[in-house]
Amino acid sequence: MKKINYGKIYTAPLTMWITFFFVIPTSIIFLYSFLKKKLRGGVLWEFSIDGYTALINQSFFKVVWFTVVISIFATFLTLLLAIPTSYFIARSKRKNLYLFLVIVPFWTNFLIRIFAWISILGNNGFLNNMLLSLGIIKSPLMLLYNQYAIIVVTVYTYLPYAILPLYSTIEKFDFSLLEAARDLGASKLQSLFKIFLPGIRSGIMTATIFTFIPALGSYAIPLLVGGQKSFMIGNLIARELKVTMNWPLASSMSVVLTVVTTIGIFIFLNTNKNKSELKNEN
Amino acid sequence: MKKNVLLFMVLSAFILSGCKDGKSKLYIFNWSYYIPDTVLEGFEEEFNTKVVYDVFESNEEMFAKLRAGGTGYDITFPSGDYASIMINEGMVAKVNRDLVPNLKNIDENIIRKIKYDPIMDYSIPYMMGTAGVAVNTKFIKDFPKDFSIFEREDFKGRMTLLDDMREVIGSALASLGYSVNSVNESELRQAKEVVLKWKKNILKFDSASFGKGFASGEFWVVNGYAENVFLELDEDTIKDVLYFIPKNGGTMYLDSMVILKDSKNVELAHQFINYIHRPEVYAQIADYLMLPSINVEARKIVKEIPTYTIEDLANNEFKEDLGSNIELWDKIWQEIRVQN
Structure with a gap:
């Protein structure tokens, strides 16, 4: 009897979906980035690298630098919060309840949640009013419209995306290894850094990717809670597309963003693979 | 059997909603907060139609959306600079002035300042401000x-x-x-x-x-x-x-109503523009926005004092x-x- 490979059939809808909504649009962006711009939007069908030469200027690098720094900070803080939370959930008796609570915010629209943060951090907001009524501060603090507000809201937004993969890794982690480490004389910190964290590395990696990459592409968060200096790549691309209507430039920025993240993930995954292979040989 | 009943109910629901959709629809693409709901509701009731109202934040955004293939809108509200771009690019349809008798209410001093479309061939002034x-x-x-x-x-x-x-x-x-x-x-x-x-x-x-x-x-x-x-x-x-x-x-703007070239409801669009410049309707809009009225007849019946007057814009x-x-x-x- 001939063996049919059902795998291909099962994944056909997904393949088609990705082709239509990912591969084709990305190819269009790639193509447009090498064309000439048309005044007030659109492209002329002539080859040109203007889109790329226009990138070589100080202001673009400044924006890229700002974006990367913000994203790194946000990712680091997200992991710092997500690891203990996931540990707690994985060890808890009410896992389902806690997981459910992690997912609850998804029921509300993303933009509405940003506006909720504005009303928490604002001058007349919850936090300022509480501090004022407790007498800790005398006049409202300016908590919004700066890069810290961007980081806070980014961390909040991507926290669930970090908790879920971490949880699923930690749940599978064999906690008796920690006991064994302690029995063999490791301190609490040693067992944490040498046994626990390496053991959940794959979860940490997924969580990092899930946080860092969307943070790089932020648009609405810096727009709404950022200040006059908070201009991220996403905002720059939107501006080139919507305001100055330089489609090739917007496309070349998107291509650069895509290439940089792809290379980043590639390196990230590869170093990890090498390490785990080493471990297996041992 | 039960299944059939359910199927019938679902189908009839579709058919009924289809009937409701049979009503003509006017698609408006406008600035946020630019027309009070009561005015839109009044139009829907009087002309037995449904208004679909989408908003934009800037001329550029509106233009980019229409340019990138956003079709299906009947009327949009560009400011002067973009009205002239859209006219030059052939994106708007000519207005049949016979269908918009209320044009006579618009202040002639303002029309005289419009360089890109002096006789309102394509664009009908809506609101002026700064x-x-x-x-x-x-x-x-x-x-x-x-x-x-x-x-x-x-x-x-x-x-x-x-x-x-x-x-x-x-x-x-x-x-x-x-x-x-x-x-x-x-x-x-x-x-x-x-x-x-x-x-x-x-x-x-x-x-x-x-x-x-x-x-x-x-x-x-x-x-x-x-x-x-x-x-x-x-x-x-x-x-x-x-x-x-x-x-x-400083700068000032005159936002105009234009009928888009691919509008499927040209007649209804004309009726809408004419309705807007009815003095009692226009007065409602001016009162809501607290902006000066460019509709001469409406000036007599507005209730609110506008935030600024047309005279304040003399240097703009x-x-x-x-x-x-x-x-x-x-x-x-x-x-x-x-x-x-």
């Missing part, structure tokens, strides 16, 4: 009534400017005594230095939520359209607000299409936005 400055007098007592307010370091971090280069650079040009439509590089460079001085003291460039921030007391001085500020305020806070238009001039200049010189503006604006 982006001035709103000040919260609860926090600020003493201040200059022009854009030099943005140079005041004591209000640092409490002020916003529009995220719109035509407005901000235009205001800077006007404060230097140049035309808001200048394409002279040295004039624009001088304007850039002025804007950089303002930028040091502002919290952010914002066109989307300055009204909300102003209402909640976060921002004390905002550069923006009066209606976006006042519609966020309640009776109690409105008395603390002073809205001014700099005496040394219409924004015109800059053609390919817009690239110079783009460059300067980008430098302003990214420079620290």
